[in-house]
Amino acid sequence: MSMLILKNATVVQLHPAKVQSNVDIAIENDLIKEVGTNLSQRYPQASVKEMQGRLVMPGNVCSHNHFYSGLSRGIQANIAPSPDFISTLKNLWWRLDRALDEESMYYSGLICSLEAIRSGCTAVIDHSASPNYIAGSLSQLRNAFLKVGLRGMTCYETTDRNGGLKELQAGVEENIRFAAEIDRARENGREPYLVEAHIGAHAPFTVPDEGLSMLSEALKSTGRGLHIHAAEDLYDVSHSHHHYGKDLLVRLADYDLIDSKTLVAHGLYLSEEDISLLNERDGFLVHNARSNMNNHVGYNQRLTTFRNLALGTDGIGSDMFEELKFAFFKHRDAGGPLWPDSFAKALTNGNELLSRNFNARFGRVEAGYKADLTVCDYIAPTPLIAENVAGHIAFGMGSASVHSVMVNGVMVYEDRQFTFDCEPIFAEARKAAQKMWQRMDALS
Structure with missing residues (x-):
């Protein structure tokens, strides 16, 4: 059993719309266990990642x-x-x-x-x-x-x-x-x-x-x-x-x-x-x-x-x-x-x-939901509240703000980096693409 706390997060949900500032998210294995304050004191055995106020959203x-x-x-x-x-x-x-x-x-x-x-x-x-x-x-x-x-x-x-x-x-x-x-x-x-x-x-x-x-x-x-x-x-x-x-x-x-x-x-x-x-x-x-x-x-x-x-x-x-x-x-x-x-x-x-x-719960940052989360570096130029979250996305926040991504309780992308070298994959993909294009040209 592993536990991780995302500390000092700004929790944002699109629907039902919600914004919570300065909260912690306790994650146990692949599920969100609790959302609240001072959770590192409640779960002293947990690892802690400092969010520095970043937005944490359902993926x-x-x-x-x-x-x-x-x-x-x-x-x-x-x-x-x-x-x-x-x-x-x-x-x-x-x-x-x-x-x-x-x-x-x-x-x-x-x-x-x-x-x-x-x-x-x-x-x-x-x-x-x-x-x-x-x-x-x-x-x-x-x-x-x-x-x-x-x-x-x-x-x-x-x-x-x-x-x-x-x-x-x-x-x-x-x-x-x-x-x-x-x-x-x-x-x-x-x-x-x-x-x-x-x-x-x-x-x-x-x-x-x-x-x-x-x-x-x-x-x-x-x-x-x-x-x-x-x-x-x-x-x-x-x-x-x-x-x-x-x-x-x-x-x-x-x-x-x-x-x-x-x-x-x-x-x-x-x-x-x-x-x-x-x-x-x-x-x-x-x-x-x-x-x-x-x-x-x-x-x-x-x-x-x-x-x-x-x-x-x-x-x-x-x-x-x-x-x-x-x-x-x-x-x-x-x-x-x-x-x-x-x-x-x-x-x-x-x-x-x-x-x-x-057969599981997805789409909210709440206890019992899957820990599939997106962390964004978005500095709101106007107040960010439940009533205008969608407007911030439609007219502002985009994928360039994505800082980290968690799937099933695992950080698969952190601080804009994957856990493995991606360049060899893209190099092989470029070779595979050229061969595929050639095969395609041979087809009527």
């Missing part, structure tokens, strides 16, 4: 990401002009994912995990694709999470877009295999419980009914929830209406795929019935503002109607301070009524997703 969670795309930054490959979303998928992303192999997947996972921690994330909910390297691919991502000390979830995006029924089966089997791997790891307890599983699917327009049936059985057999894109573009909606005569989530619900662990990414063009169904079953909609802007797919005008709104990046890093800013400013640009506190709540909902999947 940020990126609720939808694609670590497989980590080596695409600055990509040098022949990519045909892509005037719409579907052509962007075909010309870029569906070629890149087929170029991934074991090495590139691992290094993509590593560098994305490092950058997530450095930007103040304690957890990332990932969604992976590598059609020519399916079996075992999720284990490589888990290895990367564990190496860096990042908490997270991942899954394989089941699809038939390259290999029909055989590819569907391979995707579902990898999801089931990985969930079983997580269960075994929890039972033996030799490694920290940092990684969980979703059951993944690409999007309704690349998963036929046979695939939905397989996914339904996978959910039942593993006890996990579904992670899927839906209505990112109008094409997804049109395809569902044309081929199945149903709204997107209504079709998924016919196979019992919507529940309280369901994560739907994007959802720009979901119908009212879709949204009602997702809300009734207590599922999550993850908004990815920067990705939607980058792909020119439009804006989700119904953010106010979702019961559980969370924030993700869809592969554009894991800087959730930045993502919150973009989500808010794009909403204002679109004439939306929400203020920063609504997006602060959405960011906090990432921790609620973790709570439901890890």
Whole structure:
């Protein structure tokens, strides 16, 4: 049993909003034991780290990401002009994912995990694709999470877009295999419980009914929830209406795929019935503002109607301070009524997703909650109080202020340094990226 006290901290929570100055945080193993004053006197055996008034917050969670795309930054490959979303998928992303192999997947996972921690994330909910390297691919991502000390979830995006029924089966089997791997790891307890599983699917327009049936059985057999894109573009909606005569989530619900662990990414063009169904079953909609802007797919005008709104990046890093800013400013640009506190709540909902999947409490600096914390060097130029915390983030504080990050009670990033040399990892990642780009160029 180990105990650590973070002394003289300023505790900040986004939702419910709270600011406490000059307090101590006692951490026992992976849990917060107590928040109060003079805790080093109460626990004289504890180690002490002086916070010097720094902000200590529940760690940020990126609720939808694609670590497989980590080596695409600055990509040098022949990519045909892509005037719409579907052509962007075909010309870029569906070629890149087929170029991934074991090495590139691992290094993509590593560098994305490092950058997530450095930007103040304690957890990332990932969604992976590598059609020519399916079996075992999720284990490589888990290895990367564990190496860096990042908490997270991942899954394989089941699809038939390259290999029909055989590819569907391979995707579902990898999801089931990985969930079983997580269960075994929890039972033996030799490694920290940092990684969980979703059951993944690409999007309704690349998963036929046979695939939905397989996914339904996978959910039942593993006890996990579904992670899927839906209505990112109008094409997804049109395809569902044309081929199945149903709204997107209504079709998924016919196979019992919507529940309280369901994560739907994007959802720009979901119908009212879709949204009602997702809300009734207590599922999550993850908004990815920067990705939607980058792909020119439009804006989700119904953010106010979702019961559980969370924030993700869809592969554009894991800087959730930045993502919150973009989500808010794009909403204002679109004439939306929400203020920063609504997006602060959405960011906090990432921790609620973790709570439901890890069967533990996340997202508050309170006794009994997981010690997943972000420490920031932020000198407030105006009073910092519960009523304006979200405004300080929307208009000021960013990832440049991240000083330290704790995951599962362990300081994985302290005083802006990792506990190991990262440069060799980035050097190998650059080599892996070049090889992947070459393989991608060879694909039509």
